Amino acid sequence: MKFKAKDIAKKLSISPSAVSIVLNNKPGVSEETRKKVLKTIEQMGYNATLLTKSAFNHKYNMRFIIYKKHGYVVSDTPFFSALMEGIDREARSRGYNLILTYIDENKDDLTKIINIIKETHPDGIMLLATEMTSENLKPFKELNIPLLLLDSYFENESLDTVIINNIQGAYKATCYLAESGHTDIGYLHSSVWINNFDQRMVGFKKAIKNKGLRLRENFIFRLESTIDGSYRDMLKILNQKSELPTAMFADNDIIAFGAIKAMKEVGLRIPQDISIVGFDDMPFCELIDPPLTTIMVYKQRMGVIALKRLVERIEESPPETIRIEVNTTLIERNSVMKC
Structure with a gap:
């Protein structure tokens, strides 16, 4: 019988990420919840030790896809490194394995990559959409996997989005x-x-x-x-x-x-x-x-907010989509003269 953390979560009225925290032996849930999860796993005929080592880790995967159209903006800069740090930290704290995928529109076979994504059955996809157009979204939407856009939005698309204001x-x-x-x-x-x-x-x-x-x-x-x-x-x-x-x-x-x-x-x-x-x-x-x-720009914070919303989309399937705009702060240094 295939293990499904959602079944355990539903039975105990908790989130699947709480189940993942228990199976990965991480802090973040009460001792009482931890005991209930392990007891329920055994009652449902699973071996918690084996799940911790294998079955669970194969189940809860999330893909963070960095899409490069021309590469003038999306590159290996401190901006995107900080964004990635926030996403990765929050994913690990919630028991999700984050798989990083780069797509270069000018070099990569998109159809091949989409097929690989299908075969690995990720629970959710986060798209760094900085350089993307609405047309580029089509193959990802057709996957029918929980999807969130980061750093860009499109008025004609009903998708969860986290952007800079x-x-x-x-x-x-x-x-x-x-x-x-x-x-x-x-x-x-x-x-x-x-x-x-x-x-x-x-x-x-x-x-x-x-x-x-x-x-x-x-x-x-x-x-x-x-x-x-x-x-x-x-x-x-x-x-x-x-x-x-x-x-x-x-x-x-x-x-x-x-x-x-x-x-x-x-x-x-x-x-x-x-x-x-x-x-x-x-x-x-x-x-x-x-x-x-x-x-x-609060780069790490944007990553954390985006990951939280995608987990919510995966675990609760909310009917509404939302666009979150993260405000900015002016940092005064010495490049402006007061007239």
Whole structure:
């Protein structure tokens, strides 16, 4: 007879993850619950010792899929490392084995990977959807496995989603520049599309409007979203333009870093000539000269929240889908001049 933790959980009116904690001999449940679970397992004809070693571990698997469309944004950076740390820690605390899968749209055979996923029967799938489009979701939805999207959402899809509150973060950054006395505020916008950057544009424009400033389309500069790429693109812009804003908001810290490098090369001082605010609060923000004022994203917390919701989806099958937006915080350093 195949072991099903859900049967034990249902009989005792507890969650399947509580059963997993007991079988993995981890803290997180009371001693009374632990004894009840082990007793019920024996009463139902299972061997708890064997389950701990084999059957349970084969049953409770969760896949975290990192989907790369172009790789300009999704890469091995501290942002995604911190996100992964939060997911992995929470998965282990709940007795789930986390299987990491990378998909590169330009290199991998998606059909083959989907078939592998089918064969391994994961209990749930978390998709890092940063670079994904709605069309990319189709094969994953067709698996009919509990699914959660992380770091992007699509209005036409009814799926659980955990994202950054990008509008709030960009709005906060732009308002900070305005409240620092800047009236000519530019935007270092990624030339590579992702949903996050579109939402940050919305927040930027909203702040400009609410602060009574004029939106200068000629002050919206499109830069590649790598350090080298944003450096090269910014250098071209600086060599061609005679008029520049006194302050700029950047889609992320990487773009800001590349742009600052170019500005320094042509003799501009940060923040005396141009003030800059980034987004993400990457570790290097404290190390560059000057240290970068930026928007902090609670990366580990996002991972924990996402894992909790996916477990809820697996164990309780709630009828509603939800979108959770995690707010951001402004980190003041030395890259903004008060006018």
